[in-house]
Amino acid sequence: MIEGLEVRTVIGIYDWEREIRQTVRLDLEMAWDTSKAARSDDIADTLDYKAVSKRLIGFVEGSSFGLIEALAEHCARIVIDEFNVPWLRLKMSKPGAVRGSENVAVLIERSAA
Numbered sequence: 321m322i323e324g325l326e327v328r329t330v331i332g333i334y335d336w337e338r339e340i341r342q343t344v345r346l347d348l349e350m351a352w353d354t355s356k357a358a359r360s361d362d363i364a365d366t367l368d369y370k371a372v373s374k375r376l377i378g379f380v381e382g383s384s385f386g387l388i389e390a391l392a393e394h395c396a397r398i399v400i401d402e403f404n405v406p407w408l409r410l411k412m413s414k415p416g417a418v419r420g421s422e423n424v425a426v427l428i429e430r431s432a433a
């Protein structure tokens with residue numbers, strides 16, 4: 321899992337949102353068989369959460385989507401396609417987007433198939 325990964329990016333459907341950077345937060349669950357790495361104690365045998373995080377940070381920082389739905393979908397595709405993850409659940413939050421609320425988010429599940 322990667323929990324609470326916060327990144328500043330251009331995100332939003334309103335004109336004023338195209339002029340600023342706002343914080344989005346990613347929570348990511350990824351299916352992976354950890355038994356080989358548990359035996360070998362070798363990072364090469366597992367899914368490197370740091371590598372996944374760095375790739376997503378770079379992508380999100382350079383993106384400028386309108387909807388958090390679109391941003392979430394692209395992030396999911398990157399993780400599945402580039403890291404061979406068979407299944408994931410991704411929550412894309414935009415805290416502070418709605419006054420009076422603690423958070424707004426979309427939650428998606430995607431598979432490689």
Ligand SMILES: Nc1nc2c(c(=O)[nH]1)N=C([C@H](O)[C@@H](O)CO)CN2
Binds near residue numbers: 331388418
């Ligand atoms: N389902 C969604 N609804 C809304 C989104 C979104 O990304 N998905 N975005 C906005 C605005 O950008 C809002 O965050 C500005 O405060 C409104 N509704």
